Amino acid sequence: MGTVIVTGVGGFIGSHLAEALLDRGDRVIGIDHFNDYYDPTFKRRNVSGLLGRDRFTLLEEDIQTLDWPTLLNGVSEIYHQAAQAGVRASWGSGFRDYTERNLNATQIILEAAKSAPDLQRLVYASTSSVYGNAETMPTPETLCPQPVSPYGITKLAAERLCWLYHQNFNVPVTALRYFTVYGPRQRPDMAFHKFFKAVLDDRAIPIYGDGQQTRDFTFIADAVAANLLAGAVPEAIGQVFNIGGGSRVVLMEVLATMEAIVGQPIKKDFQGNAMGDARHTSADVTKARSILGYDPQVSLADGLAQEWEWVKSIY
Numbered sequence: 321m322g323t324v325i326v327t328g329v330g331g332f333i334g335s336h337l338a339e340a341l342l343d344r345g346d347r348v349i350g351i352d353h354f355n356d357y358y359d360p361t362f363k364r365r366n367v368s369g370l371l372g373r374d375r376f377t378l379l380e381e382d383i384q385t386l387d388w389p390t391l392l393n394g395v396s397e398i399y400h401q402a403a404q405a406g407v408r409a410s411w412g413s414g415f416r417d418y419t420e421r422n423l424n425a426t427q428i429i430l431e432a433a434k435s436a437p438d439l440q441r442l443v444y445a446s447t448s449s450v451y452g453n454a455e456t457m458p459t460p461e462t463l464c465p466q467p468v469s470p471y472g473i474t475k476l477a478a479e480r481l482c483w484l485y486h487q488n489f490n491v492p493v494t495a496l497r498y499f500t501v502y503g504p505r506q507r508p509d510m511a512f513h514k515f516f517k518a519v520l521d522d523r524a525i526p527i528y529g530d531g532q533q534t535r536d537f538t539f540i541a542d543a544v545a546a547n548l549l550a551g552a553v554p555e556a557i558g559q560v561f562n563i564g565g566g567s568r569v570v571l572m573e574v575l576a577t578m579e580a581i582v583g584q585p586i587k588k589d590f591q592g593n594a595m596g597d598a599r600h601t602s603a604d605v606t607k608a609r610s611i612l613g614y615d616p617q618v619s620l621a622d623g624l625a626q627e628w629e630w631v632k633s634i635y
Contacts, residue, residue, distance in 0.1 A: 328402030330363030388432030469596030503540030504630035524587035539618035564603025
């Protein structure tokens with residue numbers, strides 16, 4: 321197999337993806353800056369299982385200072401997972417981190433990819449946040465994006481840059497719009513991780529708004545499978561795909577499922593609406609099914625049970 325790059329390899333999705341690529345037989349170059357947006361200890365733990373494996377190289381570097389033209393020699397695929405994540409933190413003084421890490425970093429990779437001799441695919445990790453409060457449910461890729469957070473703005477801008485480089489320089493880009501990915505290694509600032517941790521600490525979980533908001537939740541193994549398909553299917557080049565879990569669920573119903581898994585009631589602390597959070601998300605995955613052969617496998621109950629076991633193991 322080939323040599324591939326995974327940016328954000330210490331992250332939730334990046335670390336799982338690197339494992340899958342190694343299992344497939346690829347040589348993997350993982351890149352991560354291990355910045356402190358959340359506790360880097362989590363990222364170190366995520367990559368710990370990769371470090372001892374043959375064919376894995378870790379570059380602890382900032383994307384913007386790497387020598388990309390040299391690095392891309394012999395590289396067939398790039399899975400660009402690195403980003404400044406989080407909707408609520410993207411307001412205010414932290415916004416520069418989002419422009420630097422989401423937009424500028426992506427532009428640097430695209431610029432180098434123009435003349436990368438062996439590159440066959442660049443898979444860009446986009447987000448359902450580009451849709452904002454979508455008018456159509458489930459939401460197809462053809463709907464005009466209307467982000468409601470600064471985070472969504474930067475991810476959409478980088479996605480649009482991908483198309484410019486594809487159209488003008490034939491960079492073989494594919495973009496995946498993830499809908500709320502969850503499972504083992506989920507970031508500590510994400511809801512399910514926070515909820516399960518609160519159960520262990522016997523604290524109330526914060527719920528923004530009335531709890532009737534809906535999300536399309538995608539289990540990590542399904543998100544990884546989507547990346548592998550996006551990197552391999554020729555028809556994926558120049559296309560964007562929704563990657564969802566196949567069902568839209570009300571937050572309060574999710575909490576009932578979690579209560580069944582943990583075997584006790586969960587205390588709830590209702591708070592005001594969060595700025596920049598979409599009210600509903602729902603992925604129309606028809607295009608991903610037909611072109612990529614994407615077929616989500618893991619139910620929410622099964623996926624949550626796996627995440628609960630993981631959360632208990634790390635705390």
